[in-house]
Amino acid sequence: MDLRAILKKQGFTDDQIKAIMDEMSANKLYVSSVENPEETIRKLQEEKGKLEEDVKRQKVKKQQESPADTTAAEEIRRLQETVRQGQINTQLIVALTKAHAADVDYLMYQAEKSGGIKNIGIDENGKVTGVDELVASLKKNHAGQFEDSKADAGQLIRAGIKKLETGDASGDDAAPQTLEEAIARKYSGDEE
Numbered sequence: 289m290d291l292r293a294i295l296k297k298q299g300f301t302d303d304q305i306k307a308i309m310d311e312m313s314a315n316k317l318y319v320s321s322v323e324n325p326e327e328t329i330r331k332l333q334e335e336k337g338k339l340e341e342d343v344k345r346q347k348v349k350k351q352q353e354s355p356a357d358t359t360a361a362e363e364i365r366r367l368q369e370t371v372r373q374g375q376i377n378t379q380l381i382v383a384l385t386k387a388h389a390a391d392v393d394y395l396m397y398q399a400e401k402s403g404g405i406k407n408i409g410i411d412e413n414g415k416v417t418g419v420d421e422l423v424a425s426l427k428k429n430h431a432g433q434f435e436d437s438k439a440d441a442g443q444l445i446r447a448g449i450k451k452l453e454t455g456d457a458s459g460d461d462a463a464p465q466t467l468e469e470a471i472a473r474k475y476s477g478d479e480e
Contacts, residue, residue, distance in 0.1 A: 376419075380399065388435035402429075
């Protein structure tokens with residue numbers, strides 16, 4: 289029951305009740321259902337202060353713990369990425385070597401430059417995937433960088449250079465064996 293109902297019950301008219309309520313508001317007198325509102329307000333302010341202190345302590349604690357946790361997590365992630373990249377590079381180097389690549393470093397550079405190395409991944413079993421496709425692409429785009437596996441182990445395949453035919457089988461070691469050698473002798477003045 290509020291003050292209006294009590295005053296109405298006591299026999300005050302609506303105009304009298306309105307006059308009393310206006311006078312109370314003008315003098316900053318308020319009605320509360322709480323038995324001792326000042327004491328309740330004081331207790332609530334104390335609780336608010338304690339809660340604010342708890343929040344501050346939690347923030348400080350979290351800031352103190354968080355940088356170390358974040359730094360450690362970032363370091364672990366960075367090291368895992370380094371290991372992953374090392375596995376990928378190792379598998380690519382092995383595959384290029386097996387494919388008889390003449391200059392593995394150059395082909396690794398070309399793989400990174402073309403973005404093909406980004407297509408290489410590691411599956412859930414730890415197996416590196418996409419290497420064979422990248423090596424095939426490099427063989428197609430940089431054929432001169434791969435040796436013929438059927439050719440002699442030390443010879444590169446040179447595109448566009450044909451072996452000269454020797455007309456006689458007399459065993460003349462001085463005769464050039466490739467078109468490249470013949471051109472080099474002609475311009476160096478060794479040809480007769």
